[in-house]
Amino acid sequence: MKKKLVLPILFCLLLAAGTLLGLILPDRRWSDHERRSLKQAPAFTGKSFFSGKYGQELETYLADQFPRRDGWVSAKTVAERMSGKPESGGVSFAADGWLIERHPTLDEAQLSKNLAALKSLSDRLGENGIHLTLMPVPTASCILWEKLPALTPEADQGLVISAAEEAGLSVCSVASALEDHRWEYIYYRTDHHWTSLGAYYAYAAWREAAGKTPAPMEVWARETLTERFYGTTWAKVNDPFALPDTIEAWYQRESRPVSYNGGNSEADSIYECKFLDTADPYGVFFNSNQADAVARGAGEGRLLILKDSYANCFAQFCLDDYEETHLIDLRFFRGSVSAYAAQHGITEVLVLYNIPNFCEDSMLAHVR
């Protein structure tokens, strides 16, 4: 073969391979890696063409359905890491294989609205003798800061804790409890949540702050639910070398019945193992995010937790300290919290959010 033909043939082969493979290989509907449905072939209409929409949709379709798309995306991640970039898509490539979601800024305007709304809820509940405690949980980027690449600018999440105290709320800070154990496995490496161990330390700190004794670590059975958990921060960067996480269930007795959404559905266990094989394994705790959930325990009093998904893992520890534990997710719950508390004989309220979420959640500002 003549040497001067090498490049033309090589290039034409590259183009033809991409084109033909794209045409031959079947389209995929869903990407597990990205946790979303992939774009399907757009329909050609005169209207969509003239508005330019067809062209855009075709490009997205080609990118989504490109042969071995996941491999290409991983290749980009590897190239980016090799070029020395310490983060990708808002996720830091931290030490020891941690993929940590960054929070360089916090929404201060929303925070003050949320604090004000929560303060007035706290006052209203106080009139009925119900005590409200706020537990703002720092995320991995705050507690595991030593693992972050040098110089990574992060917002000071501690300011939110002091702002909450200044707003007159009763605050339970678990920051130092988590910091004390920061070399343990208290956050997932590939997900933005805390592990059951991290949540246990927060539970213990919360009980002690209230002058009660937490159930010591030895009394808990620790069951591994999965060892192949790839979470949200992994999905964002698509790191081909990341190690999977382990999800643990902690319990003292296996059967802990729970009812969801005003009794619409019931279950024997707070763990929904069907989630372990989906794109959202963390949903194993309390059936992912439900508007409300009620679990019966062996203790006294009735606890209401207003929460984000951090509390799903936390709640497995406090169930047996109360007669009933109610979980309410304000993103889905419509109604008055104080009315709910009165109706269900709630004796204590805990507001549990991770700090960036607490600053951003606009539903909190409307809590009543």
Place this chain on the structure above:
Amino acid sequence: MVFSSLTFLFLFLPAVLLVYYVLPPRARNTVLFLFSLIFYAWGEPIYVVLMLWSTVLDYCCGLLTEKYRGTNKKKLGLIISLIGNLGLLCFFKYTDFFLGSFNSLFGTSIGKLGLPLPIGISFYTFQTMSYTIDVYRGEAKAQRNILSFGAYVSLFPQLIAGPIVRYRDVAEQLDCRDYTADRFGDGVKRFVTGLGKKVLLANNIGLLWSTVSQTDPARLSTLGAWVGIIAFAFQIYFDFSGYSDMAIGLGKMLGFEFRENFDYPYISGSVTEFWRRWHMSLGSWFRDYVYIPLGGNRKGLPVQLRNIAVVWLLTGLWHGASWNFVLWGVYYGLLLVIEKLFLLRWIKKAPAIGRIYTLFAVLLGWVLFAFDDLGAGLSFLRVLFGGGAGFVSQTALYQLRSYAVLLVLCAVGSTPLLKRLYERLRSTGKEGLVLTADALRVVTLFGLSLAYLISGSYNPFLYFRF
């Protein structure tokens, strides 16, 4: 459609190459014309009519000019062409700018047109005007085949972002061109290099600039601002020159030879030299069709200074319908005049200082260029000279460490270093080694660019505005 898209690489380009080379040479101009119309209509289905109008207009003007040559109507075709093209350009590009300026000067509130700018209008109107002017001057013959002329005007490789191909440069190639494997192979190398410059360097360093430019100047440190404007300088260079490389490479694959558009501008020793190396096809267009017809430097210093002023006002305006571009043009006009009067002589004695001064001047120029809003540009300038949140900030250091490798790659890519190494390799005469290097370069750059295109949603194209 842009070259750095999957639609182009895996649908459009294979289709063009296949049809183009399957059909006999005499059909190829028609193939080019039709595919170019599809290429243009992809992004601008309606405005393709404007380009067709411009094609027909100048086709007729060329014939008219030739018909009336030597008579008292010899200027008729030329005048119609200039009015037609400049009218089109002014209407779509400058009407709102003039209305806006008029409104703010006189406190009126005349409604604006709000029309989107037709893609590439600044490029193809300049090309078609060059045709009629060349015919008028007798430097080119009028094209009788409207399909060949249409192929010239709409030629998709350089339609959207240049280089501005002058008719007389491609007149012969339009009627008869050579198709050799060597030229095709050169085209492949050139295209893939351009793709890499655009997708790997420009897009990624552009992320740094967009972070910096979106930061409130009050929170920006001096170091951060300098890093930011350097990133912008790299972004615009690799974006634009990458696009020119892709155009030249595609041209070669189709049998055309276009002129070069960039020649390592950032190694220039003076601003005068910079403009001989940056967007060369625009500079020579203004030189040949504005500066020299006005008398150039042959009518004494005052006339020459006036001519420089006119050219640079127009150059500024060509880049965008906004006051910052006017100011940017004036800025360069002034620098060139100063260099012409005395500075060039001084610089010659100290070339190193000349380079530093040039980079400094060009970076300051990019500040004017980058901010449509003059106020924002001024506050950014203030930060550059110490009026921000301190000299160094943690954010600036973090950005510097994040982009250190990319910045170094960009700096190396702005010099002819790699080109010289490659030429040294070729001069050894080891053909197998050269071929291996070529093939590796094509596969690596193409593969990496593909990885970024498939996974990246960030793919803005800067030169659409012009």
